[in-house]
Amino acid sequence: MAPRIDDRDWSALTTGQRIHQLEVEGYLVLPDLLDADHIARLKAITATFETKAVDYSERQRGRNNIQFDGGEITALLGHPPTLAFLRELLGDEVIFMHYGYARSEPGHPGISLHADGQPYGSQIFGFEGSCPVLIRVLYYLDDLIPEVSPFRVVPRSHLCLHADANPYTRYKSHPEEVMVPCKAGSAVLIHHRVFHGNFPNVGTYPREMLAIAYRPAWAGPVDKINPWDEEDLQTLPDEIRPLFADRNTRHWDYDGGNKPPNMASEAPGLDPSRWERA
Numbered sequence: 001m002a003p004r005i006d007d008r009d010w011s012a013l014t015t016g017q018r019i020h021q022l023e024v025e026g027y028l029v030l031p032d033l034l035d036a037d038h039i040a041r042l043k044a045i046t047a048t049f050e051t052k053a054v055d056y057s058e059r060q061r062g063r064n065n066i067q068f069d070g071g072e073i074t075a076l077l078g079h080p081p082t083l084a085f086l087r088e089l090l091g092d093e094v095i096f097m098h099y100g101y102a103r104s105e106p107g108h109p110g111i112s113l114h115a116d117g118q119p120y121g122s123q124i125f126g127f128e129g130s131c132p133v134l135i136r137v138l139y140y141l142d143d144l145i146p147e148v149s150p151f152r153v154v155p156r157s158h159l160c161l162h163a164d165a166n167p168y169t170r171y172k173s174h175p176e177e178v179m180v181p182c183k184a185g186s187a188v189l190i191h192h193r194v195f196h197g198n199f200p201n202v203g204t205y206p207r208e209m210l211a212i213a214y215r216p217a218w219a220g221p222v223d224k225i226n227p228w229d230e231e232d233l234q235t236l237p238d239e240i241r242p243l244f245a246d247r248n249t250r251h252w253d254y255d256g257g258n259k260p261p262n263m264a265s266e267a268p269g270l271d272p273s274r275w276e277r278a
Contacts, residue, residue: 026194
């Protein structure tokens with residue numbers, strides 16, 4: 001059975017509708033984030049990357065930990081329109097977690113449906129995946145057409161309480177999965193517990209992607225992960241540096257009481273009416 005295709009006009013969504021789409025459906029397309037010149041500059045850099053194949057196909061290749069490469073690659077971490085939306089979604093204190101490059105070449109068999117958010121950590125995702133809230137931003141440098149590894153997702157699967165939504169489970173396919181095509185320069189944002197993947201590349205060109213993960217400062221991992229190297233941090237542009245807080249940061253209070261002092265009486269980010277923002 002052919003999957004449903006979600007090819008709506010994503011540019012028509014208001015900020016509130018975008019928040020609703022990501023919170024409830026688990027995925028969102030932000031179109032036209034990168035213009036043709038920006039894409040060309042990024043592709044000129046990714047063409048020089050030494051990549052490694054994944055364990056199931058030579059046609060799916062990637063390179064991890066590219067955040068300190070500098071230039072256009074590092075600058076993308078602070079892309080203003082993306083960060084503006086993330087701050088509407090998560091609050092002002094946003095922490096960067098990881099950054100990688102992936103290329104799905106013709107002959108790529110597709111990525112199985114899976115969840116990146118795994119609450120006890122895993123060999124593949126480490127303890128970064130244990131963060132209770134994390135948003136992945138997938139920038140596409142090529143058009144996602146049905147033949148060229150478009151994004152696939154099981155909507156609302158991150159909300160499911162059934163054992164079938166165990167985040168350590170993978171699926172070959174699902175009868176209600178959705179295909180999400182989009183133009184080069186768009187980004188797909190996902191809740192890291194939504195089941196997602198991509199379809200095979202049966203087309204004529206590779207599909208390149210730059211994937212960046214962010215989280216709110218309160219939502220740290222359950223176990224310690226390696227902090228950033230101080231020498232690497234010194235290489236960052238001033239406007240990017242605030243995103244590189246300690247990845248182990250957590251705002252929590254184990255000993256918090258029932259009636260702590262100075263409790264607030266309003267919290268706009270918590271408003272049910274956030275879905276109605278213009």
